[in-house]
Ligand code: HEM
């Protein structure tokens with residue numbers, strides 16, 4: 216599984232970073248970035264889906 | 280810190296308008312009944328009139344569905360942020376900067392004014408405040424106990440009634456923001472007075488409102504001058520030394536942003552803390568569950584933010600246009616009730632229930648789009664620590680008198696008086 220953030224949509228709510236610090240980081244402006252090029256380590260898929268489902272701006276999505 | 284702050288009671292006599300006669304055609308967000316019955320009013324409107332209108336304040340619209348609130352929040356072309364508080368008189372500086380940047384700014388200026396303030400409020404700058412916020416919460420509780428008659432403080436079984444809004448919630452955000460801005464902590468009462476004037480006195484005579492803004496500006500001019508005379512490392516100095524397009528910020532910009540930080544952070548967070556404690560006081564099963572399953576705290580806090588979102592924002596109509604069949608006229612107001620959006624059953628399952636283990640919770644308590652609450656990391660920190668500490672020190676509590684709970688008036692909704700009977704102390 217691979218996830219991506221649409222940086223035009225991300226407004227820095229930080230729900231993703233709070234839910235899954237293993238998958239996301241935040242920059243000095245509070246905008247989110249994916250760790251590990253967005254590749255979700257095995258076993259963390261549910262956390263990735265939870266982050267997608269909680270982003271208020273619909274900024275996180277699953278890349279193919 | 281004094282623990283009984285006299286509250287300025289809401290004075291319906293001072294209102295320019297009479298009591299509301301009909302919530303669909305004559306609503307008034309500053310009628311004391313609005314916040315008291317907000318959830319019923321929104322549910323009712325959602326069924327009967329999803330975009331209500333009133334002639335008050337020169338014409339105001341009230342959309343209540345998640346879809347409409349979202350659409351307006353994202354549409355900065357038809358809706359301007361020039362003023363975000365529906366009132367009889369607002370300081371209407373010109374768009375796109377507005378009187379309190381970035382909240383009163385529109386694109387493209389908004390981006391620059393906001394970007395300036397993002398770093399000091401980013402998670403990694405805010406997280407280190409955790410210990411200070413926790414100590415503050417404990418000190419407030421210690422002060423309540425010390426204030427009790429002899430013996431009560433040492434006897435955990437002695438009955439104890441406190442006001443969780445007056446003695447606790449209201450102090451937390453004021454203290455933190457005053458320290459961040461480098462303002463005297465003794466002026467906390469004054470700050471709460473300013474917030475009251477700006478956000479609760481919205482239906483007063485315009486002259487009274489303008490005088491209140493002038494008092495606030497005069498106070499801030501003195502504080503800014505004090506930072507010129509005694510330079511120090513805080514947010515005020517940071518703004519004074521910031522630049523935009525390679526130019527120092529104007530005095531009006533610096534002062535406007537300070538007005539925003541002072542006003543935006545105080546009764547919003549105080550309301551969120553108060554509403555969460557109010558919920559727990561009436562739902563002992565949730566308190567027990569949080570003691571037994573502390574891993575639920577993160578979802579519980581997000582659920583309190585959803586269900587009791589304290590902040591309704593506003594926009595002004597930028598140009599005449601038709602919105603879902605509603606003929607919106609330039610310069611009319613549009614209330615943006617994020618709390619109503621959060622309760623829309625079209626968007627949330629079991630929307631009217633408070634589920635502290637709700638995992639999928641895409642709520643809009645901190646707004647949507649470019650004006651997303653800049654202080655949300657700080658607000659979440661204060662809310663989480665304040666509620667956790669309260670429950671830790673007072674493992675069992677209930678409302679002392681449900682009829683004595685007094686809700687705020689205006690766009691920020693939360694309890695202003697919240698008498699709590701403590702049943703057990705840790
Ligand atoms: C639970 C507490 C809080 C809630 C629910 C809340 C809610 C909101 C909302 C809904 C907005 C969007 C405004 C709009 O769309 O026009 C906003 C903006 C803002 N908030 Fe908060 N807020 C809270 C606490 C704070 C705190 C503690 C601070 C800072 C000390 C703060 C600073 C701001 C600022 C500066 C903006 C303007 C951002 C912009 O226009 O780009 N807020 N807040």
Ligand code: SF4
Nearest residue numbers: 225226228229231270
């Ligand atoms: S939750 Fe969404 S908007 Fe918020 S930081 Fe993450 S990606 Fe950005």
